Amino acid sequence: MCLLTLAVSLPSLKPPPCHLDNIADCKKASTLQLGVFFCGLYILAVGTGGTKPNISTIGADQFDDFEPKERAHKLSFFNWWMFSIFFGILFANTVLVYIQDNVGWTLGYGLPTLGLAISVAIFLAGTPFYRHKLPSGSPFTRMARVIVAALSKWRVPLPNDPKELYELDLEEYARKHKFRIDSTPSLRFLNKAAVKTDLDSPWTLCPVTQVEETKQMLRMIPILLATFIPSTMIAQVNTLFIKQGTTLKRHIGSSFKIPPASLVGFVTLTMLICVVIYDRCFVKVMRKWTKNPRGITLLQRMGIGLLIHIVIMLTASLTERHRLRVARDHGVVQNGGEVPLTIFVLLPQFMLMGVADSFLEVAKIEFFYDQAPEGMKSLGTSYSTTSLGIGNFLSSFLLSTVSHITEKHGHKGWILNNLNASHLDYYYAFFAILNVLNFIFFLIVVKLYVYKAEVTDSTEMIEGENGKLALSASNHEVSSI
Structure with a gap:
């Protein structure tokens, strides 16, 4: 936004003014002027792609699923999240458009630039108070490992009992305050990634929970x-x-x-x-x-x-x-x-x-x-x-x-x-x-x-250790439209 504001403000970064009734005399923008303007647009596009999926996720993550009151409030979070987004759009379509058309582009671009600067300052000031979830690696890497492992074992038979599949200890999930997911029959081929063999490696053996996470991302496609x-x-x-x-x-x-x-x-x-x-x-x-x-x-x-x-x-x-x-x-x-x-x-x-x-x-x-x-x-x-x-x-x-x-x-x-x-x-x-x-x-x-099944015995252990109410399978939305 700083580059875009400069591009519409500095005389050296914008074409000279011309009248619409004599467009033939208007001079084209120089390579430098076009470069600064489009550079600002591309940076804005990249920044938007990085912030939009993450800001809403960070906001929703501030609610503790193990606290009944917070879990109840979380059900309304996205309603008010979208309310704030569209309120900003309404402000842009009315006040900012009026300023750009009637006052000038410098102020019209300068105000949202100032607003973004204030937003960044608020975000940084609040960072120490946010609930942070520890990174667990790239989701694409985790999904790729499951797919590679399943393909490498396409001839390996699946055990009749899902409990024979590879899974991490319950205590490890409880320690990380995460859910352990039981094996499901959907996308059954991917279960081969959790079949234990003598030639296993990190790319040929994945725990059941990781397999089920991959399934869930694929089921949403x-x-x-x-x-x-x-x-x-x-x-x-x-x-x-x-x-x-x-x-x-x-x-x-x-x-x-x-x-x-x-x-x-x-x-x-x-x-x-x-x-x-x-x-x-x-x-x-x-x-x-x-x-x-x-x-x-x-x-x-x-x-x-x-x-x-x-x-x-x-x-x-x-x-x-x-x-x-x-x-x-x-x-x-x-x-x-x-x-x-x-x-x-x-x-x-x-x-x-x-x-x-x-x-x-x-x-x-x-x-x-x-x-x-x-x-x-x-x-x-x-x-x-x-x-x-x-x-x-x-x-x-x-x-x-x-x-x-x-x-x-x-x-x-x-x-x-x-x-x-x-x-x-x-x-x-x-x-x-x-x-x-x-x-x-x-x-x-x-x-x-099939709605996500995210509750296993690990939540019961967390409930026992922390004295908090864990999610129960009966709370899941299992009905369809």
Whole structure:
């Protein structure tokens, strides 16, 4: 952020000002200016990739699973974590955008830079007071060892009794305040990594707990795949939804004109309201019916979000069909002129996206954290951010592919620069079909999914030694959607 602030502030690091009415006279940015600007963007991208999965993990790790009160509070952590994230987004989309457009880019970039500096100072000041979990090595290395060991023993038969598989002593897990996980029949081939032979080495023999941790990370991959399509829908908010807004009436009164991008604020605002209602009201009501501490399971919450995504794209398709009909009736199809329809006609699809986020996005990050094994929580949380990244790439791929295919054989195509002559209603209907198919895939995956079993006799030993309430197997979410 320091580099970006300098890039928009120092005259030597930014191109000379020019007027939009005479773009031909504008000078291009120099190699140095481009280098500083893109260097700042790349550093910011790397930093975001390192902080997003880890900060939420550190926050959730501050709650002790062996303390009933803290464990209860932890159930609400990700609701309020996402609340704070979206509150920051709302601030950026309103105050910072206004400052950048009306005051200047220097202050507009300088304020978030100052905010980051304060955040780093607070983080460092609080570090001595955080609960720190000792590193247990790279999760990728641990998983790779299991896979290599299983492949190297693919001809070795599995014992009939799982207790014959290699496992560390119970005292070692109790001493490290970690869970020991019993062997499960799913992904049975990987159990070969724990079969003892005479030629074992660190890369050919793994304890059962390590095998089960690898299984759990692999079991979550189908759920991860089911989140790609809804992540693609999120990308539409900042692209095609806003593009639609540029074609509509945006005047309020005689002078004020609504920026189309400001409608994104309704997504954030709706999400903030829904998160509060969900945490304070919905959970309490559902808890009485389901006896589940979360009200409903995480996968059920994700499923509701996926259903809302179907409704969003159907709503967007019908709204776009109405917009195109009004454009034809007023003869502004070919010239791409303003459609005499208020921009607020797009509000339903923006607000529904906020409702969907309060279900899907919160449940997604909490699910991947909760179901990831101890020592792999950051990797589990990174599944959520990976989903968003792939969704953006998938959005670009689908846009270009559909645009290219629909322009073949002399057709004018669904997606043109002139939206009044396009068929975004067909494109949104296509997305609705994708969401339906994705929801069916999600139901199949959920039906086969087995929730993490993280409790063994080691927790009983910890309870006996520390006098604390350990987790019990009966507390697990074993129901599916």
